[in-house]
Amino acid sequence: MGVISNKISREQLKPGDHIYSWRRAYIYAHHGIYVGEGKVIHFTRGAGGEIGTGTILDHLIFSSSPSHPSGNPCPECGDKPRLAGVICSCIDCFLAGGDLYLFEYGVLPAFFLAKVQGGTCTLASSDSPENVFQQAGFLLENGIGGYHLFKNNSEDLAIYCKTG
Template sequence: MDLFSQRIKRSELKEGDHVYTWRKQMYNHHGIFIGQDKIIHFVNPKIDGKLGLSASSSVMKTPACPISYCGTEKVAGGGVRMTCIDCFIRNGSLYRYKYQAQRAFVRVKLIRGGTCTTKMSDPPEEVIHRATYLHENGYEEYSLRNNNCEDFALYCKTGLVSIDISHQGRSSQVNRLLPTKVKDGYRKLTKPFKTDLGIRTDVEKVRVEMLASYVANLKLKKSNILMK
């Protein structure tokens, strides 16, 4: 792996890896490798539901893949899916998200975003536990800005959630593009490096079993502020 490529072979995969693949060379899609050719990832069910998927009360599955688990959701319509590597990468390649990256590395990679962070990953067993728990019990609602596939994988790897009720997204891929401050009547882009998960101070670790109630409390707090 060098500064310009994080592409890996399947033989190099390790359980608990945060992996990603490029979609049309425009954006990257993220997931967690849990072993045995399985990747757990988070999709927007409102969009993916239009791509030939069939739904039942407990499972959504892509019928084109013959592997029994591929495309399954334990919480139907929730967007957290278990997929084989082939279906995850489609016609693309496999890349490993880099943790504990040097600041210079992150600054270079921010040109495209969504590939690395200065933050340290938790041990693989914790990462896999979070990913499998969310697959089995559900995850919060998909949001491109606040809760996308990169946010899902970052949470699985670190257990960190933003306490900023106005902007909870941790995705470097999205944060580098979205204006987040208002000054002199116009919106201004925040310096991308300051949004890196390893730099931010507005995050705290939340147990996966407590994640749903934690997020619900954040939303309630935000609602109460808006009503004032």
């Protein structure tokens, strides 16, 4: 991975990877755990609305568009991407038209400080893929509480799955 970008291709994905996709011209990123076979477990407010102001502006400005127009659900996921909470969806619905990036674990302190954008790597080491799947599966079945932009979001879910 580079200091400027963690962009990867789908062919580089491995089950247990913490992935993300930038939304709204790099204002924020949506994070998830790749579980294989084109599926991602992630945490959402529903219909791609991972960020919000609590006003009508959410719908007009901040909500990312679902990858499938209203009334035309994803042939693979159905209406799951419109649900709120911890969900498992196809990678296309997760990306919502954005590019794919890999979150890095166990980076050196100098590399961490040199990164251009925050929220793309951590000094913490990752658990084994088996532990990551166990955590992600538990949260998929039991949830992680209510979505909150700063205290309980998709990045928190992914980091928890990777580090326990």
